[in-house]
Amino acid sequence: MTARQDKLVAKYGTWQSPITAELISSSMLGLGEIHVDGPDVYWNELRPLEGGRYVVIRRTPDGSRREVNPPPLNARTRVHEYGGGSYAVVYGGAVFSNYDDQRLYHAQDIGEASALTPQDSTRYADGVFDPYMGRVICIREDHGGPEPVNSIVSVSTLNGGVGDILVSGNDFYAAPRISADGKMLAYLTWNHPDMPWDAAELWTAELLRDGGVGKQAKVAGGEGEAVLQPRWSGDHVLHFVSDRWNGWWNIHCLRDGKVEALTKIEGEFGYPLWRLGQSCYDFVNPLFILCAYSKDGIWRLAELDVPTGDLSDIQTPYTAISDVRVGGAFGYFIGASSREPSSIVKMNLRNRNIEVLRQATHLEWDDNYLSPPEPITFDTAGGARAHGLFYPPLNANYKGGDDELPPLIVKVHGGPTSSASAALRLDIQYYTSRGFAVLDVNYRGSSGYGRAYRQSLNTVWGEADVDDVCAGALHLAQAGKVDRNRLAITGGSAGGYTVLAAMTFRDVFAAGSSHFGVSDCEILARETHKFESHYLERLIGPYPQRRDLYHKRSPIHHVENLKRPVIFFQGLEDPIVPPNQAQMMFDALRKKGVPTAYMPFEGEQHGFRRAQNILRALEAELFFFSRIFGFIPADEIEPLSIENLP
Numbered sequence: 001m002t003a004r005q006d007k008l009v010a011k012y013g014t015w016q017s018p019i020t021a022e023l024i025s026s027s028m029l030g031l032g033e034i035h036v037d038g039p040d041v042y043w044n045e046l047r048p049l050e051g052g053r054y055v056v057i058r059r060t061p062d063g064s065r066r067e068v069n070p071p072p073l074n075a076r077t078r079v080h081e082y083g084g085g086s087y088a089v090v091y092g093g094a095v096f097s098n099y100d101d102q103r104l105y106h107a108q109d110i111g112e113a114s115a116l117t118p119q120d121s122t123r124y125a126d127g128v129f130d131p132y133m134g135r136v137i138c139i140r141e142d143h144g145g146p147e148p149v150n151s152i153v154s155v156s157t158l159n160g161g162v163g164d165i166l167v168s169g170n171d172f173y174a175a176p177r178i179s180a181d182g183k184m185l186a187y188l189t190w191n192h193p194d195m196p197w198d199a200a201e202l203w204t205a206e207l208l209r210d211g212g213v214g215k216q217a218k219v220a221g222g223e224g225e226a227v228l229q230p231r232w233s234g235d236h237v238l239h240f241v242s243d244r245w246n247g248w249w250n251i252h253c254l255r256d257g258k259v260e261a262l263t264k265i266e267g268e269f270g271y272p273l274w275r276l277g278q279s280c281y282d283f284v285n286p287l288f289i290l291c292a293y294s295k296d297g298i299w300r301l302a303e304l305d306v307p308t309g310d311l312s313d314i315q316t317p318y319t320a321i322s323d324v325r326v327g328g329a330f331g332y333f334i335g336a337s338s339r340e341p342s343s344i345v346k347m348n349l350r351n352r353n354i355e356v357l358r359q360a361t362h363l364e365w366d367d368n369y370l371s372p373p374e375p376i377t378f379d380t381a382g383g384a385r386a387h388g389l390f391y392p393p394l395n396a397n398y399k400g401g402d403d404e405l406p407p408l409i410v411k412v413h414g415g416p417t418s419s420a421s422a423a424l425r426l427d428i429q430y431y432t433s434r435g436f437a438v439l440d441v442n443y444r445g446s447s448g449y450g451r452a453y454r455q456s457l458n459t460v461w462g463e464a465d466v467d468d469v470c471a472g473a474l475h476l477a478q479a480g481k482v483d484r485n486r487l488a489i490t491g492g493s494a495g496g497y498t499v500l501a502a503m504t505f506r507d508v509f510a511a512g513s514s515h516f517g518v519s520d521c522e523i524l525a526r527e528t529h530k531f532e533s534h535y536l537e538r539l540i541g542p543y544p545q546r547r548d549l550y551h552k553r554s555p556i557h558h559v560e561n562l563k564r565p566v567i568f569f570q571g572l573e574d575p576i577v578p579p580n581q582a583q584m585m586f587d588a589l590r591k592k593g594v595p596t597a598y599m600p601f602e603g604e605q606h607g608f609r610r611a612q613n614i615l616r617a618l619e620a621e622l623f624f625f626s627r628i629f630g631f632i633p634a635d636e637i638e639p640l641s642i643e644n645l646p
């Protein structure tokens with residue numbers, strides 16, 4: 001359809017849109033993990049049409065792209081369960097973790113790969129190649145005991161093996177990075193009950209000629225300080241990101257034994273270490289750094305003059321930027337905007353010209369189908385303020401009637417330390433182009449607003465976040481922008497918990513959609529994986545000492561308060577939020593007589609990666625909302641069985 005001058009008047013939710021679930025699920029790639037090796041650039045791409053397989057791509061200067069890991073090998077690690085840092089570049093090939101068996105494989109020639117590590121209980125991630133010793137130094141997570149054991153190991157690229165331990169003894173490790181001369185190793189570490197954004201420490205270790213490590217020293221981090229992204233400059237100066245300056249993640253360096261802040265802005269040069277391998281800066285040379293930082297929910301590209309501390313923004317069309325790398329005369333990053341999908345971008349460092357090397361999708365739509373996000377800040381409980389991105393309904397061919405306000409979907413991100421992104425979100429545009437308004441909330445606890453805001457959810461998870469999503473929805477309703485009687489809420493993981501808590505403990509939303517959300521905080525505290533096994537001690541309180549709070553804030557124990565319809569989506573192989581969390585809540589609502597539906601997906605984990613499941617979940621959610629709000633979508637959607645629906 002093309003845009004017409006006189007739009008048709010139609011009920012919100014019924015508009016026909018070219019942004020279909022089929023197109024979203026079949027055409028969108030996931031792009032990440034950029035690395036540069038001489039003139040070549042590498043990245044990892046998620047392919048939903050290949051069953052959610054991750055493929056490492058090598059692009060050469062002539063523009064050709066080659067797959068490094070041959071099918072069916074899947075370059076995805078499960079370290080910390082969230083993965084990241086799935087491969088390291090090694091002389092024109094890569095050493096990568098294969099998802100099915102979690103072994104390291106060495107792809108020396110394009111299309112061929114051989115296993116380096118044995119088939120056992122170990123997992124590997126976040127590796128870096130050591131050319132002086134012919135090895136990869138990486139994180140190893142051994143699941144052979146009652147609790148996984150993490151360490152930093154070296155694995156020979158010639159002989160392989162389980163790996164020689166270099167550093168061990170703490171609960172977690174991340175980001176081993178080698179100096180250019182091969183003499184020093186930097187790494188991050190932290191221990192329970194801290195998460196890495198609470199108190200990650202930065203250490204250095206001497207690399208000895210026999211392959212072991214010598215003297216070790218703590219550089220930064222610990223109680224009240226979280227360190228990210230250690231990296232050595234070409235002149236062997238250690239740089240890193242720390243929130244020691246006023247609680248904001250800024251770039252620092254260790255020079256002459258003293259830590260110096262190179263930037264001092266109320267912005268963030270990093271984000272919580274849920275996934276390994278993040279990179280928000282790299283060195284043009286020892287005097288200049290190419291970097292990305294977020295401020296007020298928008299990411300910017302910049303150049304840092306190291307001697308003067310001058311930070312100069314570089315104009316780009318992108319509002320979401322990550323994976324910053326430098327190779328020769330070029331910078332590389334992943335960029336996206338509200339109108340442009342995620343792309344692998346190459347930028348000439350001299351003239352700032354940019355070239356898109358790969359886009360997440362090649363589909364194009366008239367901008368009149370894409371609703372731009374409007375940053376909003378609103379009052380919430382306790383005199384606090386919360387933030388979000390508001391998307392009004394927009395379609396080139398339709399408008400709502402004067403007698404109707406649009407329904408609202410409040411989206412709740414996970415973490416809860418994640419954040420709403422200003423990048424193009426086709427799952428949001430799917431709804432706005434059909435006549436929904438959407439509010440993507442950066443509730444208290446979100447990243448991007450400094451340490452104080454990030455920690456403002458501590459001990460009050462299930463209360464402050466619920467207050468914020470409710471306040472955001474009511475703010476828009478009171479402003480006359482959305483229909484107060486048609487407020488819906490959706491979220492995944494920690495966001496799914498907020499959905500269920502809001503539906504249980506507040507009377508604001510008419511319908512809810514929980515994607516692999518938490519319904520019983522106590523069971524989660526007892527059963528979840530090592531990485532998050534003590535997380536709730538910060539968010540709720542010590543367990544079992546404050547078991548009363550876990551019971552109080554668990555929706556499953558207060559189903560008598562939940563009277564509005566809820567749909568549940570769950571991967572049956574989810575190691576983070578076990579499927580019983582959704583099953584219990586669904587069974588309780590069904591028994592109580594509340595309209596509800598449950599969609600379990602075989603072969604999916606924490607988040608859906610297979611095209612058919614992405615499609616079905618998106619369409620099923622729309623179908624559910626349409627039945628609750630009483631409209632008929634323009635799309636032909638496979639019917640969904642909804643229990644207790646009148």
